[in-house]
Each structure stands twice: as structure tokens, then as C-alpha cells.
Amino acid sequence: MAGKTTDVEILLVEDDDADLELTLHALKQHRLANRIHVARDGEEALRFFENGGRVERLVLLDLKLPKVSGLQVLERLRADERYRTLPIVVLTSSREEPDIERCYALGVNSYIVKPVEFEKFSEAVGKVGLYWLLINEAPHRAQE
Amino acid sequence: MPSVKDLSAAAKMNAPSLRDWSAVCGALLGLLGASVLLGWAAGVPWLTGYWGGSSPMNPSAALVFIGAAIVLWLRATSGHRAAAVRSADLLSVLILLVGLLKVLQLVGVPVLPVDQLIQLAEDPLRPLGGPTAMALGTALGLLFGGLGLFLLDKPRLRGTSSLIGAALTAGVLVFSIGELLGSAGGLALSASAPIARSTAAALLLLGLALTLARPDEGIVGAFRRNELSIRRTLFFSFGLTALVLGVVVATTGYSSVAGWRATETRRAGSTARRELSGLLVSLLSMESGQRGFLLSGDTLFLDPYRTGAASVDQHLAVLATIGWGSAAADPLTPLLRGLVGRKVALMADLVERRRTGGTAKFLPQFMTGHGKAVMDSIRVVVTALDDIEIMRTDQADEQLRVAMRRALGFGGGAALLMVLFLAFTSTAISRGLAATEAARDHIEELNVKLEGKMQDVETQSVEMAAFSYSVSHDLRAPLRAIDGFSRLLVNEHAAQLSPEAHRLLGVIRDRAQRMARLIDELLMLAQVTRREPKFERVDQDALVREVVGELRETPAGQRVEFDVGRLPESTGDVGLLRQVWSNLLGNAVKYSARVETPRVAVSGATEPSGELVYRIVDNGVGFDMAHVDKLFGVFQRLHAPSEFEGTGVGLATVQRVIRRHGGRVWATGSPGRGAEFCFTLPARE
Numbered sequence: 159m160a161g162k163t164t165d166v167e168i169l170l171v172e173d174d175d176a177d178l179e180l181t182l183h184a185l186k187q188h189r190l191a192n193r194i195h196v197a198r199d200g201e202e203a204l205r206f207f208e209n210g211g212r213v214e215r216l217v218l219l220d221l222k223l224p225k226v227s228g229l230q231v232l233e234r235l236r237a238d239e240r241y242r243t244l245p246i247v248v249l250t251s252s253r254e255e256p257d258i259e260r261c262y263a264l265g266v267n268s269y270i271v272k273p274v275e276f277e278k279f280s281e282a283v284g285k286v287g288l289y290w291l292l293i294n295e296a297p298h299r300a301q302e
Numbered sequence: 303m304p305s306v307k308d309l310s311a312a313a314k315m316n317a318p319s320l321r322d323w324s325a326v327c328g329a330l331l332g333l334l335g336a337s338v339l340l341g342w343a344a345g346v347p348w349l350t351g352y353w354g355g356s357s358p359m360n361p362s363a364a365l366v367f368i369g370a371a372i373v374l375w376l377r378a379t380s381g382h383r384a385a386a387v388r389s390a391d392l393l394s395v396l397i398l399l400v401g402l403l404k405v406l407q408l409v410g411v412p413v414l415p416v417d418q419l420i421q422l423a424e425d426p427l428r429p430l431g432g433p434t435a436m437a438l439g440t441a442l443g444l445l446f447g448g449l450g451l452f453l454l455d456k457p458r459l460r461g462t463s464s465l466i467g468a469a470l471t472a473g474v475l476v477f478s479i480g481e482l483l484g485s486a487g488g489l490a491l492s493a494s495a496p497i498a499r500s501t502a503a504a505l506l507l508l509g510l511a512l513t514l515a516r517p518d519e520g521i522v523g524a525f526r527r528n529e530l531s532i533r534r535t536l537f538f539s540f541g542l543t544a545l546v547l548g549v550v551v552a553t554t555g556y557s558s559v560a561g562w563r564a565t566e567t568r569r570a571g572s573t574a575r576r577e578l579s580g581l582l583v584s585l586l587s588m589e590s591g592q593r594g595f596l597l598s599g600d601t602l603f604l605d606p607y608r609t610g611a612a613s614v615d616q617h618l619a620v621l622a623t624i625g626w627g628s629a630a631a632d633p634l635t636p637l638l639r640g641l642v643g644r645k646v647a648l649m650a651d652l653v654e655r656r657r658t659g660g661t662a663k664f665l666p667q668f669m670t671g672h673g674k675a676v677m678d679s680i681r682v683v684v685t686a687l688d689d690i691e692i693m694r695t696d697q698a699d700e701q702l703r704v705a706m707r708r709a710l711g712f713g714g715g716a717a718l719l720m721v722l723f724l725a726f727t728s729t730a731i732s733r734g735l736a737a738t739e740a741a742r743d744h745i746e747e748l749n750v751k752l753e754g755k756m757q758d759v760e761t762q763s764v765e766m767a768a769f770s771y772s773v774s775h776d777l778r779a780p781l782r783a784i785d786g787f788s789r790l791l792v793n794e795h796a797a798q799l800s801p802e803a804h805r806l807l808g809v810i811r812d813r814a815q816r817m818a819r820l821i822d823e824l825l826m827l828a829q830v831t832r833r834e835p836k837f838e839r840v841d842q843d844a845l846v847r848e849v850v851g852e853l854r855e856t857p858a859g860q861r862v863e864f865d866v867g868r869l870p871e872s873t874g875d876v877g878l879l880r881q882v883w884s885n886l887l888g889n890a891v892k893y894s895a896r897v898e899t900p901r902v903a904v905s906g907a908t909e910p911s912g913e914l915v916y917r918i919v920d921n922g923v924g925f926d927m928a929h930v931d932k933l934f935g936v937f938q939r940l941h942a943p944s945e946f947e948g949t950g951v952g953l954a955t956v957q958r959v960i961r962r963h964g965g966r967v968w969a970t971g972s973p974g975r976g977a978e979f980c981f982t983l984p985a986r987e
Contacts (some may be wrong), residue, residue, distance in 0.1 A: 178785035183790065222775040246741055251778040253825065255833075274782045274818035276789035276811075 200226025318518035332371030351500025398448025467512025517560035556738035567587010894922030912985030
């Protein structure tokens with residue numbers, strides 16, 4: 159899945175195997191895992207865009223990542239004219255106030271704290287996916 | 303461990319030497335008074351204080367000094383026993399009254415001559431039979447001494463008697479130095495009798511005893527404890543200096559006037575003596591001129607006769623202007639004038655007879671011897687007047703000497719006192735400055751330490767933030783995996799699992815979720831500590847409505863009957879206070895969930911002091927007050943998790959938030975009867 163230049167609906171940036179599996183499971187449960195690209199760290203996520211990858215609907219971004227952190231990814235994308243309007247949702251374990259404030263300052267669309275309890279986690283991921291993929295109208299001129 | 307009381311008692315124990323000196327002075331004072339009384343009774347002059355030409359101590363004064371010694375003894379030994387205090391007060395007032403009555407008598411108010419009530423013998427220095435009288439200085443000394451004794455140990459005027467004692471001591475010292483330098487006369491105040499040297503010694507003892515009686519109180523204590531501020535030191539020093547200077551100016555002024563009068567007297571005396579001898583010489587030259595003329599008839603002899611007559615008139619005119627200042631001289635001057643007139647008339651008569659007639663005409667008159675007799679009388683009167691003048695001049699010389707010595711004595715005494723004051727002032731000021739410098743150094747040292755601590759705290763805060771961040775991210779992910787994969791196992795492999803496996807997986811999930819909650823709450827607690835509260839106006843009514851609204855949506859909260867009263871507004875951090883309400887109301891709901899009709903009441907009030915008090919009362923399971931001290935500790939729980947779920951962090955968070963706001967939180971309750979939690983917030987600014 160990784161490395162190829164493709165158009166995807168969702169870019170999932172997640173380093174933790176377990177979290178990745180649970181997230182994908184939740185998305186599948188809600189039938190939202192059709193065109194997903196997974197990046198295992200910030201560098202990989204940025205490389206996806208450099209290689210001409212296009213995200214149609216949503217970036218699900220973890221904050222604590224090896225090499226390049228989620229905050230840096232967010233900052234770089236928002237600094238780029240092409241990705242300024244791309245919907246990015248932070249999906250992280252941290253409820254630390256500085257994290258939340260920083261993300262919103264950098265222009266995140268939503269900030270979700272991953273619940274520990276699986277039912278709640280699955281529900282949260284499902285709701286986020288449904289909202290951004292089905293309910294929300296994405297900006298069309300993006301990433302041209 | 304020695305208590306603070308013991309330490310202060312030990313500190314007082316270090317000062318007994320001065321108190322002992324006070325006791326010694328008091329004892330000597332009593333002994334002196336007793337020996338003087340004995341001396342009067344037994345007729346032993348030196349015992350009465352007849353020291354080195356000084357007058358003796360007045361027996362009344364001796365009696366009063368014994369009384370003063372008794373007061374000192376009572377005050378020192380009987381503590382605050384009412385009878386002793388009353389007796390001492392009474393005696394002090396009596397002493398004060400004796401001094402007051404005598405001062406009044408000496409300034410001319412007709413009152414009882416209190417010093418003459420006791421007369422054991424006559425004053426050996428005044429053998430004419432006059433009663434021994436108390437000097438003005440003694441009376442003043444007794445007045446001050448009595449006042450000092452009365453004020454000793456009076457609670458509101460601690461230290462005043464020390465000051466009075468010091469003033470008394472200083473006064474006696476000034477006069478005594480005058481006495482020592484100027485011989486007799488230094489101890490004389492105004493024209494009254496001088497203070498006896500023994501009395502001066504007694505007053506000095508009294509003054510010292512009063513000064514040192516309470517060495518830990520008042521200005522003496524403050525000086526000894528090095529607590530005297532520079533401002534107070536300067537104030538006292540200036541006051542005392544002004545006082546001493548006033549006394550010195552008054553006494554030296556008095557002495558100068560006396561000395562000036564003495565010189566005036568002396569000049570008048572020498573003028574008088576010169577005129578008297580001039581008068582005699584002129585009369586003699588008249589007489590010899592007259593004799594020559596009578597014998598020779600040569601008018602040439604009449605020249606000295608005439609010039610003599612002229613200067614006799616001149617001398618008489620000058621003598622008429624002189625005030626003799628002596629009762630003995632008063633009848634002598636008209637007598638002299640008469641005699642001189644007579645002599646001049648006799649001589650004129652003889653000269654006239656000789657000129658108009660011969661020898662026969664004047665000789666019978668000459669032979670009567672009248673002229674010689676008159677001349678002899680004149681000589682006697684002139685000699686008497688001259689003697690009076692010699693005596694007057696001698697007296698003036700003595701007065702001048704006394705005046706100069708007195709001025710010298712007071713000046714010396716005052717100079718010595720000024721040196722003492724200066725020493726006291728400079729010591730106190732330098733000690734004050736040293737204390738100030740030490741305090742400044744100490745503050746600087748503390749500042750350095752404080753800055754170090756602040757840096758430590760900042761470092762800790764940064765480390766704490768990093769720790770929390772790490773916990774927040776890394777500790778939750780594994781828990782999510784445990785819970786999530788257990789769930790997946792149950793969901794997707796249910797068929798392969800036995801009921802026991804299902805139960806075990808349930809336990810795993812339950813514990814993982816509990817740990818996640820624990821982490822959340824610990825992070826919250828850490829955040830409360832780290833976060834600087836943002837103070838703003840808080841509408842507590844709205845805040846509680848909001849929290850109660852959330853609770854009503856939980857299964858347990860739906861059953862609860864909430865009763866929320868009017869709550870006063872406060873200042874505080876809304877976010878943190880929200881956690882307080884959420885924890886306290888959440889607890890109230892949780893612990894009353896098993897009751898038939900759970901009720902939670904919230905109320906608030908503003909105390910008269912302005913402090914705000916908020917109360918949350920429930921009718922739940924309550925708790926045993928024996929464990930109340932564990933209630934607000936981190937991880938301290940009074941119930942098992944199986945009984946009521948919870949982590950034991952909530953109330954610790956509540957306490958931390960309230961403390962950061964400057965308030966207090968406490969709880970009361972009893973098992974089965976519900977609990978009441980109260981917290982306060984400071985008055986609104």
C-alpha cells in the first residue's frame with residue numbers, strides 16, 4: 159500500500175501496530191476502509207504528498223510519531239498552499255492542553271482523543287469517518 | 303525538647319546580675335536610712351550623715367528611705383500578690399506625698415512642714431535651736447523616687463520607672479559632681495539648705511535601684527536586647543541632652559548672676575574704703591593748715607585748709623551714694639556726716655576768730671579740746687565702717703569663689719553626663735546599624751536561596767510537564783490495545799471461547815479501563831498543580847447547574863433529587879472550579895446511589911468576614927469520621943472498587959484546587975447517615 163502514487167480517500171498516519179489494527183478494524187466495521195493509505199511516521203506521510211499522492215477526503219494524524227512528529231506534519235501541510243484546506247483530524251492519546259492548543263493554532267479541523275475502551279474507540283473512529291467522508295462536503299479545488 | 307517558654311525563661315535567667323545590683327542598692331538604701339535614724343536617736347553625729355562638713359540627713363528623709371527600701375523589697379519578692387502590691391502602692395504614694403508637701407512648702411504654699419514632724423535631736427550645724435529642715439533637692443528627689451516606686455510593675459507603664467530612676471540618678475550625679483568639684487554648695491538648689499551628702503548618696507541608691515529593677519523592660523530592656531531603633535535612640539538622646547542642657551543653663555546662669563553681684567559688691571566696698579581714707583586725709587590736711595594759720599597768722603597756711611575743705615565735701619558726697627548693705631552701717635553714716643560737719647564748723651570758727659582778733663580771741667576756744675574729741679570720734683566711726691566694708695568684701699570674695707566652683711561643677715557634671723549619653727547613643731546607633739546591615743545581608747542571602755529554589759521549581763515543572771506528556775501518550779496506547787484486542791477476541795472468536803474465558807477477558811478489560819481512568823485523573827491532578835489559575839469572576843450558580851445537568855444524564859444521576867440553593871459569585875479559575883464541583887457532586891451522586899430516595903443539596907453563603915462557603919450534603923452511605931484525615935489523600939479510598947468505583951484521586955484534586963485558590967475544604971459524615979463536604983473561597987476582590 160505504501161509508497162505508490164495514488165489518489166486515496168483517507169491518509170492514516172499511525173506508528174503503533176495495535177492502534178493501527180484497531181483503527182483499521184473500526185473503519186472496516188463502518189465500511190469506510192475502501193481507499194486508505196497508511197503512513198507509519200511523519201516522514202512517510204510527507205513523502206506520500208511529495209510523490210504526488212492526493213488525499214480526497216481526510217488525513218487521520220497521530221501526534222507522537224517517530225522522525226517527524228504529527229505536529230510537524232500538520233505545520234508543513236498547512237504551510238503549503240495546496241493542502242491548506244485539506245481536512246486533517248488529529249487522532250491521538252494525548253489530552254494535554256498544550257497539544258490541543260497547538261494543533262488548533264496550526265489549523266487542525268478536529269482533535270479526537272482515542273478512548274481506551276474499545277467500544278468507544280470504535281464509535282469515535284466510525285463517527286469521524288462517517289462525518290468527513292459522507293456528511294461533509296470536501297473542498298474540490300484542493301491539491302491541484 | 304525545650305519549649306519556647308523554657309527558652310525565654312532561660313533568656314531571662316541571663317539577666318539576674320542587673321536585678322541583683324538593684325537589690326543591693328535597695329538593701330544599702332534601707333541600711334543607710336536605719337543607721338541615720340539610729341545616729342539621731344543615739345546622738346552619734348557621723349551616723350546621721352554629718353560627713354565632711356555636710357549637714358546631716360533629715361530624720362524624716364531617713365524614715366522615707368527605709369520605706370522606699372521596703373517597697374523595692376515587696377516589689378521584687380512578692381510577685382503579684384494583691385496584699386503586697388497594695389502595701390507597696392500605699393507606701394510609694396506616702397513617699398511621693400512627703401516630697402510633694404515639702405516642695406509645696408518650700409515654694410511658699412502654707413502646708414504641713416512634714417519634714418519637721420520627726421525631730422530626734424537638734425541640727426548640730428545649727429546650734430541656735432532651729433529644727434533640721436529637708437532641702438528642696440531632697441524633696442524633689444523623693445517626689446520622683448515615690449513616683450518611680452509607684453509605677454514599678456504597673457502593666458501599662460513598664461519601663462517608666464526605669465526612666466524615672468535614670469533621671470533621678472543623672473540629676474543626683476550632676477549635683478554631686480558639682481559638690482565634689484565646688485566643695486560645699488554644689489548640692490544646694492536655689493537658696494535653700496543644701497542636700498546632705500548622705501541624702502544625695504541615698505537618692506543615688508534609690509535612682510540606681512529603680513533603673514535596674516526591671517532590666518528586661520522598657521528602654522533599658524530594649525537597649526540590652528538590642529531592639530532599640532535608631533529613631534527612638536535619637537529621640538531619647540535628644541530629650542535627655544535637652545534636659546541636661548536646660549539644667550546646666552539654669553544653674554550656670556544662676557551662678558553667673560551670683561558672681562556678678564559679688565563683684566559689684568566688691569567694687570562698692572573698695573570705693574567706700576578709698577573714700578573713707580580720703581575723707582580722713584582731707585580732714586587732717588585741713589587741720590594742719592588751720593593750725594599753721596592759728597600759730598603764724600600767715601594766710602599762706604589757709605591754702606591747704608581750703609583745698610582740704612573742698613575735698614571733704616567731695617568725699618562726703620561720694621560716700622552718700624554708697625549702699626552699705628549692712629544694718630550696722632546704717633546709723634554710722636549719718637553720725638559720720640554730723641561729726642565731720644561739726645569738725646569743719648569748729649575749725650572755721652577758730653580761723654574766723656584768729657583773723658578778726660588776736661591770739662586771745664581764739665585761744666580759749668581752742669583750749670576747750672572739742673576739736674580733738676570730735677576728730678577722735680570721726681576716727682572711730684571711719685574704722686568701724688572700714689571694718690564693715692572689709693567684711694563685706696571678704697564675703698563677696700567667698701561668694702564669687704562658690705559661684706565659680708558651682709558653675710565649674712555643673713559644667714563638669716553635665717559634660718560627664720553628655721559623654722555618657724553620647725556613648726549610649728553611639729552604641730545604640732552602631733548596634734542598630736549593625737542589626738540593619740545583618741538583616742539586609744540575611745535578606746540578600748535568602749533572596750539568593752529563593753532564586754535557587756525558584757530555578758529548581760521551574761526545572762521540576764518542566765520535567766513534570768515532560769513526564770505528563772509521556773504518560774499521556776505512551777501509557778494509554780498499551781491499555782487501548784489490551785482492551786481492544788480482548789474485545790476483538792470476544793467479538794470475533796466467541797464460539798471458540800468457554801464461559802470462563804469470557805469472564806477472564808471481562809476482568810482484563812475491566813482492569814485496563816480502570817487503569818486508564820486512573821491515568822486520566824492523575825494527569826488531571828498534575829495539571830492542577832502545574833497550571834497557573836486564571837482568576838476571573840465565576841458564576842457559581844451557572845457552573846453548578848451545568849455540572850448537575852450532566853450528572854442527571856447518567857444512570858445514577860437520574861434517580862437523585864437535587865436541591866440547589868442560591869450560590870454567591872466568586873473569583874477563581876472556572877476550569878478548575880468546574881473540576882471541584884464535578885468531583886464533589888459526582889461523589890455525592892455515587893455514594894447515595896444505593897439509597898431509596900437519594901438527595902443531594904447544594905448551598906452557599908457569604909460569611910461576615912466576606913469569605914464564601916459552599917456546602918454539598920448527601921444522604922448516602924457516609925463515612926466514619928475516624929478516617930476523615932485519609933479522605934483528601936491521593937489514592938486513599940474508604941470503599942473497595944467493587945463497592946463503589948473510583949480511583950482515590952478526585953478529592954485530592956479538589957483539595958489542591960481549593961488550596962490554590964486560598965480556600966479550605968473539609969468534610970463531616972457518619973456511616974449510613976450521609977456526608978457533608980464544605981469548601982471556602984476567599985472574599986471577592
